Amino acid sequence: VERRVEHRHLRPDLPQVAVFDTAFHTTMPEAAARYAIDVETADAHRIRRYGFHGTSHAYVSRKTAELLGKTPEEVNVIVLHLGNGASASAVAGGRCVETSMGLTPLEGLVMGTRSGDIDPAVTFHLKRVAGMSADEIDVLLNKRSGLVGLCGDNDMRVIRRRIDEGDERAALAFDIYIHRLKKYIGAYTAVLGRVDAVAFTAGVGENAAPVREAAIAGLEELGMAVDASLNSVRSPQPRLISPEYARVAVAVVPTDEELEIAEQTFALVSRGDADSPVHSDN
Template structure:
C-alpha cells in the first residue's frame, strides 16, 4: 500500500444486490478530507432480473444521484457497472489511492474474531460456513471473488458480523443440548449485526464522555432485522440472535424466540415441510405475520386509527424488547446506558418511549421532548436525573467496516 492510498471501497453483497460506499480514511493531513469522508455511495438491486437498477451518488463532486435501469446478469456485471460509475467521477478502481476493498461477511464462525485479509484459506473457511449461513455467505463469497477478479493486486478484507460476539463466555454462547452433537454440527449462538453493535457501543461511550472500557451498554439494533446485545467494558457478553438471525427479538418478518416444538407440531399437525416452516418463521412471521405490515410507521398509523391487530403486534414487539432489557440488565449487573439504533431505533420515538415505560425502578426514563427530536447525531433522550442514560446513536456499519479494513492494511 502506498502512502497516498487512503481510500477503502466497502462492499455488502446480498443474494440479488450490492451496496457499496467509497470512503477516504485520510486523517485530515495536508488539508485533505476528514477521516471517513464518503466519496460515493450506491446500490445495485434486482441483479439477475430484467429490471435491475443501479443508483449512484457521487458525493465527492457534489453531483446529483444517477439511476439506471436494465438487465444486470450477475454480481460480476454489477461490480463492473459500479466500477464504471466510480470511474466516471474520477474515483475508479484502478486509482492508486485505493488501499483496499472491505467486504461485509455475515458468518465467520469461531475462527474469525477480527477483520482478516482474504486468501484462499480464508475463502475456503467462509465457504465451509455456508451450511450455517445459507442465505448470506454464498452472496458474500460471490462479491469477494468478483472483486478479486477486478483487482487481484489489492488487499481484500473480510469484516465479519459475528466477530464482535466471539467474546461471549461459553455459558452464554452454548445451547443446553448434547455437547457432542452441538460440536459436530457447529451449533451454538454466534450473534449477528456485530459491526453495528461494536460501532454503537463505542459511540455511546463517547457520548457519555467515557472510555468504552468503563461503560456497560445495552444496544438495541432495531430495523427489519433486530437484535440486542449486552456489552460490558467494550466486550459483548450476550446477544439475542443465535445460530441464525432468527432467534431473539420480534422482527419485521422473523418470529424471534419461539418454542422449538412449534416446528415439530406444524410438521405433524399441519403437514408442513421443513422448507414451509423455514419460510413461515423467517418471512411470514414477526410484525408482518401478526398484522400484515412490517413498516413501523404504517403500524403506528393504524394504531392511531384504532386498529386492534396493529396494536397487538406493537404490544408483542415492545414486550419482547422489555424482556431483553431486563435480562441484559441482570447479565451486566450495572448498566450505564441503553442505546437505540438502526431504522426503527433511530426514527420511531413511540417505540423508544414504550420500550422504557415503567422501567423507572431500573433507573430508566425518557424525556418526551428530547425523544421527539429528530436528528442524525448521537443524542441523549433521558432526563438529567435518570440513573441510566437512554440514547439514540445512529449506526454506521459501512464506516465501521472501512475503519477496520484500513487499520488492518495500514498497520
C-alpha cells in the same frame, strides 16, 4: 463457460480483508454462546450462538461511550438494533457478552417478518399436525411471522397509524413487539450487573419515538427513563433522550456499519501485512 478470476489474482499487491457480521460477538463467554444440547452433536455441526449485526453493535456501543464522554472500556451498554431485522446486545467494557440472535438471525426479538424466540417444539407440531414441510416452516418463521404475521404490516410507521385509527390487531402486534424488547432489556441488565446506557439504533430505533418511549416505560426502578421532549426530536446526530436525573443514560445513536467496516479494515491493514492478502474476522 463462465470464467471466474479472483480479485487477489488481479491485484496480488492489494490486501483483501473480510469483516464478518458475527465477529463482534465472538467475545461472548461459552455460557452465553452454547445451546444446552448434546455437546458432541453441537460440536460436530458447529451449532452455537453466533449473533449478527455485529458491525452495528460495535459501532453504536463505541459511539455511546463517546457520547457519555468515556472510553468503551469504562461503560456497559445495552444496544438495541431495531430495523426490519432486530437484535439486542449486552456490551461490557467494549466487549460483547450476550446477544439476542443465535445460530441464525431468527432467534431473539420480534422482527419485521421473523418470529424471534419461539418454543422449538412448535416446528414439530406444525410438521405433525399441520403437515408442513421443513421448507414451509422455514418460510413461515422467517418471512410470514413477526409484525407482518401479527398484523399484516412490517412498517412501524404504518402500524402506528393503524393504532391511532383504532386497529386492534396493530395494537396487539405493537404490544408483543414492546413486551419482547422489555424482556431483553431486563435480562441484559441482569447479565451486565451495571448498565450505564441503553442505545437505540437502526431504522426503527432511530426514528420511532413511540417505540423508544414504550420500551423504557415502567423501567424506572432500573434507573431508566425517557424525556418526552428530547425523545420527540428528529436528528441525525447521536443524542441523549433521558432526563438528567436518570441513573442510566438512554440514547439514540445512528449506526454506520459501512464506516465500521472501513475503520476495521484500515486498522488491520495499518498493522502490517500490506504486501500480502489479509483475512480477518475482527
